[in-house]
Amino acid sequence: MMQMKALSECRVNARTTEAFLQRLLTYPASTATGRTAMVVNGRAVNSVQALFAGRGKGSNLASAAGTAWGLVNSVTEFVDHHRRTRSEDHRRDAAWFGHGAQIKQKAWNEVIKLVA
Numbered sequence: 001m002m003q004m005k006a007l008s009e010c011r012v013n014a015r016t017t018e019a020f021l022q023r024l025l026t027y028p029a030s031t032a033t034g035r036t037a038m039v040v041n042g043r044a045v046n047s048v049q050a051l052f053a054g055r056g057k058g059s060n061l062a063s064a065a066g067t068a069w070g071l072v073n074s075v076t077e078f079v080d081h082h083r084r085t086r087s088e089d090h091r092r093d094a095a096w097f098g099h100g101a102q103i104k105q106k107a108w109n110e111v112i113k114l115v116a
Contacts, residue, residue: 007069075107
């Protein structure tokens with residue numbers, strides 16, 4: 001409860017938000033030399049930014065608007081409701097146990113660093 005309160009009181013600016021999402025929403029891709037590099041998923045970054053900026057459910061509440069708590073909620077809404085998947089069952093499974101759950105956990109870990 002104390003962490004949630006701290007997150008709701010932690011204001012984040014556009015630069016912090018962008019850096020957070022750039023670290024969070026990446027995927028591995030092969031380069032021309034055969035190496036693996038992490039690539040930012042620009043579509044996902046734009047979607048989460050839009051949710052954070054007011055399109056997300058509850059994003060205009062005082063506890064969420066422009067705060068670290070709102071940033072976590074935007075990532076959660078994206079993963080649980082907006083991320084492209086093969087089916088709703090696959091979306092739920094990924095959000096609870098798969099890659100979506102990993103993204104949400106990574107988001108939580110990263111956002112806690114902002115208030116530490």
